[in-house]
Amino acid sequence: MDLDLLRTFLAVYRAGSLTGAAPSLGLSQPTVTAQVRALEEQLGQQLFVRRARGVTPTSVADELAARIAPHVDALSDVALGPADAFAAPVHLAGPAELTTMRVLPALTGLVASGLRLRVTFGLAEDLLAGLAQRRFDVVVSTIRPRGRGLTATPLTDEEFVLVGPRGFDGDPRTAPLVAYAEDLPIIRRYWRSVLGVRPPSGPAVVVPDLRGVLTCVLTGFGVSVLPRYLCAAELASGDLVALLEPAEPPINTLFVVTRAEPCRPGPAAVRDALLADADRW
CATH class of the missing domain: 3.40.190.10 (Periplasmic binding protein-like II)
Structure with a gap:
């Protein structure tokens, strides 16, 4: 199976839209659409349900993303090399108010250093589910996640x-x-x-x-x-x-949450920057 098709599928899965995935891939939206369709034809199964705004992954897509994401990410890290640690966008998610007023200002220096950031707002349970499904890389959560697979570090109260x-x-x-x-x-x-x-x-x-x-x-x-x-x-x-x-x-404790596996350089830098800045929140 073509690695480029899998990489495109994973970008669409994480972005939640064909249009949103295109910039991170350096492709046009019609090319992204064509690659997703090509993968669906190879698999003989539908991966996404097209909506008025974005796409919704099917259960087949959820299973495929869980199987391939660690391997595709690892291959991407090898291809990017240590000199290009910020080449892959970091998908960050959190509550709209806190993310707007505290989280984003804390990342100014990283963006100036070349970090590419994609931000999603939402409720904690939905965002944590998206993190486990590899749609996000870092989640700022108002609740501590349960179960294995995610690592939560207290951020601030x-x-x-x-x-x-x-x-x-x-x-x-x-x-x-x-x-x-x-x-x-x-x-x-x-x-x-x-x-x-x-x-x-x-x-x-x-x-x-x-x-x-x-x-x-x-x-x-x-x-x-x-x-x-x-x-x-x-x-x-x-x-x-x-x-x-x-x-x-x-009071309510806020957490910065990543997957339990080793972080890529971009998500790790975002997590560390938030922990360093949270003392003055």
Whole structure:
């Protein structure tokens, strides 16, 4: 079987789209499409389901990726050689807010040194599954992965704070709630651990991005619970107020996760840079 076809398949599998894989391969999108079709014809099985945005791997693709990825990666490392350690893009994934505000700035020096980076946002469980399936190289996760095959290193602790807009003087327990999901995941934990009660049922506003939640609180929609790093500037300026200052605020440990096998130079450099920078987060 043609190694180039396998390399193209693996790039599409990891990128989640034909178009997204093309730049890392140095190929045009029609060439990537043709190579995937050629591999499917050789195998006699469908590898991807084409969607409006990207592709979804079939179970056949999942199995093929698990079988060939270590070997294709090893051959690529041999071909690239130590002088070209950053030639293969690093596929990094994590929560949108933390990745945007903390993770990416920590990698500025590596990108300036030639690192090519491909970034995906998503929920921790989905991203960890993608890491195990070799769609990603490094994942910043809000949960510690279970089972073997992945190595998780504590990165930093995020502290949660109950916030309201400037001048708020009501009772936060009865104020409208702004959340990033209907089931109030962060708020529910804060209410239980700090206030000892369940939060009121049903948020007033749901925005599926904590940066949007921050904007809603700033403009007076209600109160919410946010990671302190996300709203530190607004708290310092007084645009937001911390409604409670518990002696032991809820925290959540974040992890940088890679596969248990030895890292390629690019992913290893990303992991090490994040661990070095996390002390000031």
